[in-house]
Amino acid sequence: MVVSKNKPKVDVGVGNGDVSSGKQGSKSNQGKNAERNEEKIQELENSLKKALSDYQNLRKDMEKRLDFEEKVIRSDLLRKIIDLADDIDVAVDHVEDEKGWREGITQILSKFRLIISEMGGEIIDAKEGDKFNADLHEAVGIVCEGKDGHIAKVVQNGYKLGDMVVRPARVLVNKGQPAPS
Numbered sequence: 001m002v003v004s005k006n007k008p009k010v011d012v013g014v015g016n017g018d019v020s021s022g023k024q025g026s027k028s029n030q031g032k033n034a035e036r037n038e039e040k041i042q043e044l045e046n047s048l049k050k051a052l053s054d055y056q057n058l059r060k061d062m063e064k065r066l067d068f069e070e071k072v073i074r075s076d077l078l079r080k081i082i083d084l085a086d087d088i089d090v091a092v093d094h095v096e097d098e099k100g101w102r103e104g105i106t107q108i109l110s111k112f113r114l115i116i117s118e119m120g121g122e123i124i125d126a127k128e129g130d131k132f133n134a135d136l137h138e139a140v141g142i143v144c145e146g147k148d149g150h151i152a153k154v155v156q157n158g159y160k161l162g163d164m165v166v167r168p169a170r171v172l173v174n175k176g177q178p179a180p181s
Contacts, residue, residue, distance in 0.1 A: 148176030
């Protein structure tokens with residue numbers, strides 16, 4: 001058997017039964033391989049972008065949760081301080097004859113309010129005559145002497161931490177004038 005050295009090489013294309021000469025087949029396969037590689041690179045880039053996006057969303061969600069948990073902890077502490085401030089308020093209202101004592105307690109109350117403010121707490125602005133708002137006020141009683149659905153008296157200040165109500169203002173609400181009998 002004699003083998004010729006000048007015979008062209010035969011290359012079989014992948015999956016298409018294509019038979020072509022060596023150089024052309026090699027370029028064809030290289031082109032297909034390059035296409036496949038580009039597709040793989042694109043898939044990997046898309047996967048990486050998606051993973052990065054998921055990570056950023058997770059990080060944002062965790063930051064929101066941590067902020068909320070911090071608010072809850074701060075609001076619990078704030079409630080305790082508010083209760084102390086309320087007790088001092090009551091004490092000040094019941095002492096009229098001891099000017100020095102009253103001034104001292106008033107200064108202590110001011111310091112408590114400063115601490116409340118530094119913690120981010122703020123008094124809910126509730127006044128007589130304001131419309132009752134169930135999101136900010138808690139009705140602790142009803143009176144029949146003024147405009148229906150409006151605050152007759154603020155019994156105890158309410159407080160909030162940012163947009164979170166720590167304790168609603170406790171108020172007496174007008175039910176309106178009683179109907180004549």
